[in-house]
Amino acid sequence: MLKTRIIPCLSLVDDSLVKTVRFDNYSYIGDPINTVRIFNELEVDELCFLDIRATVNNKQPDMALLKQIADECFMPLSYGGGINSFETAAQIFAAGFEKVVLNSVTYTNPAVVAKLSEHYGTQAIIGSVDVKKNMWGKYVVYIKDGTERISVDVVEWAQKLEALGIGELLLTSIDKDGTWAGYDVELTKKVTKAVSIPVIANGGAGNIRHISDVVKKGGASAAGVGSMVLYQKKDMGVLINFPDKETIKAEIY
Numbered sequence: 184m185l186k187t188r189i190i191p192c193l194s195l196v197d198d199s200l201v202k203t204v205r206f207d208n209y210s211y212i213g214d215p216i217n218t219v220r221i222f223n224e225l226e227v228d229e230l231c232f233l234d235i236r237a238t239v240n241n242k243q244p245d246m247a248l249l250k251q252i253a254d255e256c257f258m259p260l261s262y263g264g265g266i267n268s269f270e271t272a273a274q275i276f277a278a279g280f281e282k283v284v285l286n287s288v289t290y291t292n293p294a295v296v297a298k299l300s301e302h303y304g305t306q307a308i309i310g311s312v313d314v315k316k317n318m319w320g321k322y323v324v325y326i327k328d329g330t331e332r333i334s335v336d337v338v339e340w341a342q343k344l345e346a347l348g349i350g351e352l353l354l355t356s357i358d359k360d361g362t363w364a365g366y367d368v369e370l371t372k373k374v375t376k377a378v379s380i381p382v383i384a385n386g387g388a389g390n391i392r393h394i395s396d397v398v399k400k401g402g403a404s405a406a407g408v409g410s411m412v413l414y415q416k417k418d419m420g421v422l423i424n425f426p427d428k429e430t431i432k433a434e435i436y
Contacts, residue, residue, distance in 0.1 A: 228259075238267070
């Protein structure tokens with residue numbers, strides 16, 4: 184069995200690290216550079232940084248901050264937020280990031296996605312798909328940090344992104360985000376069965392068993408984690424941490 188990657192997905196607002204609950208009510212976590220240094224010591228698989236307000240606020244990525252992060256970080260890095268052109272993505276790659284995470288632009292300007300994929304390779308392009316259930320229990324896709332609904336079926340959208348040249352999907356349940364209640368395994372399974380590219384399940388991780396469930400039952404290739412690696416426990420203070428390798432091995436493999 185291939186190794187399951189466990190990826191801290193870290194939210195930025197301006198130059199601060201924050202954590203949201205259901206894409207709302209974010210709490211301050213700390214300085215992203217210090218957090219990177221701790222994750223270096225903990226030997227995590229890779230890191231994903233998402234500037235969650237960049238697109239909504241029509242803000243370009245903070246290249247000075249991203250260069251600092253890349254200079255400090257020892258593991259593979261991905262970044263999303265405010266990427267609306269080929270040129271902006273090129274700057275992020277030049278700063279030292281291995282992958283870019285694309286959300287709103289996949290819908291508003293899909294030609295950018297195709298061009299990036301052709302130039303940098305599909306493995307460097309992650310498509311971010313944010314999903315929420317409506318009052319009838321149907322999965323609805325959102326862009327712009329969960330503020331704008333788009334009229335697409337989640338499975339068909341995932342397949343379209345794959346066809347565009349996306350090499351990996353970051354599939355986030357808005358309903359589960361920051362809840363510690365476990366991933367949306369049903370959603371993950373729907374998408375993993377429909378595409379051939381890796382899917383990073385995201386939103387809801389509270390313990391290693393949740394990761395095991397979304398991998399074994401949902402078919403996820405990787406697991407995005409937030410609260411469980413940023414806090415001591417639910418409703419307790421900030422403590423940057425990461426599950427030890429023996430625990431991961433015992434629960435997932």
